[in-house]
Amino acid sequence: MSVPDDLRYSKEHEWVRVNGDVATVGITHFAQEQLGDVVFVELPDQGASVRQFSSLGVVESVKAASDVYAPVSGEIVERNAQVVEKPELVNQEPYGNGWLVKVRLTDTAEVGTLLSPADYRAHIGETAPSGA
Amino acid sequence: MNRNPYSPHTEADRREMLAAIGVSSVDDLLGAIPADARRPALGLPAGMSEAEVQSHLASLAARDRPAGAGPFFLGGPVQRRYIPAAVPALAYRGEFLTAYTPYQPEISQGTLQSVFEYQSLMSELLAMDVVNSSMYEGASAVAEAALMAVRLTGRKRVVVATEVYYQYRETLRTYARGPELEIVEVATRDLAPSAAGAACLIVQHPDALGTLVDVRPVADAAHAAGALCVQVTEPHACALLEPPGKLGADIVVGEGQPLGIPMSFGGPYLGIIACRDALVRQLPGRIVGETRDANGTRGFVNTLQTREQHIRREKATSNICTNEAIAAIVASVYLALMGPRGLRAAAGLGVERAHRLAERLSALEGCRIGDEGPFFDRFLLATPLDERTLHDALELDGIEAGGVAGADGYPGRSGLVVQCTEMTTEAEMDALVRGVTRIVTGSGEKAAAG
């Protein structure tokens, strides 16, 4: 199970990579695996503002639609146009080209409230359905 | 002897099944039902044989006067049209008729491909990008189109023309009670100036009274105000008229009954809904898409299902589940049989007859046709008589003369809405002209009219 050490995580399976005051957001390897083949990604417009833990967009497989929640508050400075065109990137490179949006942080302290890699590993250990 | 003639079980079967379950009677399985509410007497009649049912239904049917028993000019969204013999012979085959929703595509390609073909044929007719697999009927399709526009624009004001079918406007008002939308009704000519703040403008062309409507300025005004243009249309008209996709409509809705479906006193019918590609994620209902199977063979599946209630539940685009799939198959068989020439012929005959009839009626003393310019295959007949008086007098003559515009809720209009189709005969038209002449002018038809 891939949980990179240089990222922070939300309980709802989003990851955050912070660079200065901009955070790149995506969904985790665990999340894409649970979801299955991603067929559609819906993202907010550039310039939209999001609040931490409010709905950021939707990721869909053939048989499920999952809300993606903003792990941090801020303004959307970039949305990944490539992932909208090729939703399979979420499956193939969840931490790379499958990123979803970049957010200019309004409160960098929020990042500290997110899970560490170790905590996230423990979190998905708890919530992973047995035998799945 | 079984009390349900379709029950296959012998008493021996039932005993064996009870023994396998480990109970002595079905009542042992009903323990969860409150004892005092178990096995109530319903007071229903006793069962019948098939011959008795056939005879009973035939006796009920004999008390009705089917369309065509006399001169017939009722129409609007529901039209008396010719149904080719091959339509029921094919579409109502048990393999199509007694299938459920195609949840297992490997063994449901008959339904799935037929519905995909319906989507393709209807897209072509309407010149729209996407058509769904069907809605219940025209009125609820209009309401769903309005809800779709509300979701897409985030606005709650829906502006609808008073020349849209009154049943559609009434249904829209009912639906609007749910999400508490503001429904504004204005004359068609006032749609464009009412676009500000609207989720959509709903225009009908040809309208409920048969008038041809210039949709383009309505669509332009809607788009300039950030609203959508919803066009109500009818399939035969699209064979001859510039189709909605060329007029700027974003969502198109209509009643598909005239495409080979019996009038059947109100249903079941076929709700048509279509939209531009960019709006498909908000389109309600099932959609069939093309794909391939594991061997690379082309096949069809229900697709974009995350819009639907079985996945999104309270966040779905609509609650619709059961649709009108067999009616979509009927429509596709009909369109295939008629082809471009047949469909244009059926539509054209209605237009020709309506114009001929209108000309004869307008030649009568005091009679006037419409008041809003060119019409398609129905028109408003105004006479010096009160509309209801004329209607009832014609009814006594055995003539089904059409709707009464004022009473039906077309503001500022009064008269009969007279519909013609390829089924309208010269004899029927003669009968109407004679009837109106006698009732309105109290004399014979003027020599000039004919």
Next chain:
Amino acid sequence: MRLPASGATTAAPVLEPLLFELEREGRAGRHVRGGENADALIPAGFRRGEPLRLPQVTESQVVRHYMHLSEVNYSVDTGMYPLGSCTMKYNPKVNDRVAALPGLADLHPRQDDASVQGALALLWELERMLVKITGMDAATLQPAAGAHAEFTAMLVFKAYHAWRGEGATRRRMIVPDSAHGTNPASAAMCGFEVTTVKSDARGNIDLDALTAALGPDVVGLMLTNPNTLGLFEERVRAVCDAVHAAGGLVYGDGANMNALLGLTRPGDLGLDCIHINVHKTFSTPHGGGGPGAGPLCVKERLRPFLPGPGVVREADGTFRRSSDDRPRSIGRVRSFFGSFGVLVRAYAYMRTLGEEGMVETSEDAILAANYLAARLKGRYALAYDRPCMHEFVLSAAAQKKKGAAALDIAKALIDEGFHPSSVYFPLIVPEAMMIEPTETEPKETLDAFADALLRIADRVESDPAPLHDAPLTAPLRRLDEVTAARHPVLRWKPPSRP
């Protein structure tokens, strides 16, 4: 496998070409002719600019096309169809024939009452029968399907609370976690917030969770009984009482009414209304997705809010359409009276069965489901081990651990010659397989179906991997639904118009 006719434009192998791929310029039938002068009567600016590109094919091509397609469609007429919650019973042919009688099929919905007395009599009788079967007081036949009836009822509830001055406060609908997806979707269309309550260990609504969810802001409860687990709600009266005590109303989702005919009446159990899926309970054909009809039966206090018109019988025995008994009507929910052709079929079926036949229908449906459950529960986990009503839910969770999920078992059933059960519903049972045999399958067919599922269980034990390739004997192998959704192709397009 049928290859496209020569000249067809598609490259992939196909089961059957599309109509567009069969056409030749100039082919046409002659079902209607004339009308050539119409264009001259239409002002130029209104005329269709580009040609109408419908396929040009002969009638015999159309006949063969649809005959071929019918051959690759599974149906009740061709085999057992044990889809849970769908009640795929036999659809009697006489019902189709009487619905096509010209005196019923060729009626325009706007004809005057005097010319449709037979149709109105039929609807009046049907309404009376439905009211008696459900233990309610009044009905509307207008809704086109179950979900449409749910929406209608939600609007009725909303109007009822508003009339009592509580419209602004009552905004929350309670829906059990085992409910059909249409329930929360219908409530949401009415602007209601949805609160989900969980089921307890016996598959009932958790009464404590329900009580906790109730309050002065509650519109009511949407109750499916028997529920989608096929289980009768053991404390149905306590559930209804609790909702009523909080000022709410109880909506009955009648999808599973086939279990209750003459065995109990929802109106006697405390429900305020219930819809009937006549395309399930009363044998009308489902048409590959529709049409249905969803009459809504209500208690007296909700009658004034129903959509109109209904049918009333005058003292002289004549019938007329009237909305007099529904002064606070929500308005119509569709054009005209409803799915009349479907209602005619249901009426013919109900008159065929009569009261005794209806009771036997539900008894046999319950018997068949319990029999199948008894034969299968040793090899598949029964989600809730108590007597079921007309359907039951197995869990293939154990099979999934061994390497074959519910989906694989479903596809293997296709190779055994059966339509699969419903799978992955209800959502609260992992790897759910929801089986509803109905009363019209003979015991030997029930046994063959059980034998097939047991053989599949054996295959899961010994060598589950090949199940992933099932079906192998169907017209098509598994379809690529991922590509279909990622790159939607929703209509045929001419090659020149990509």
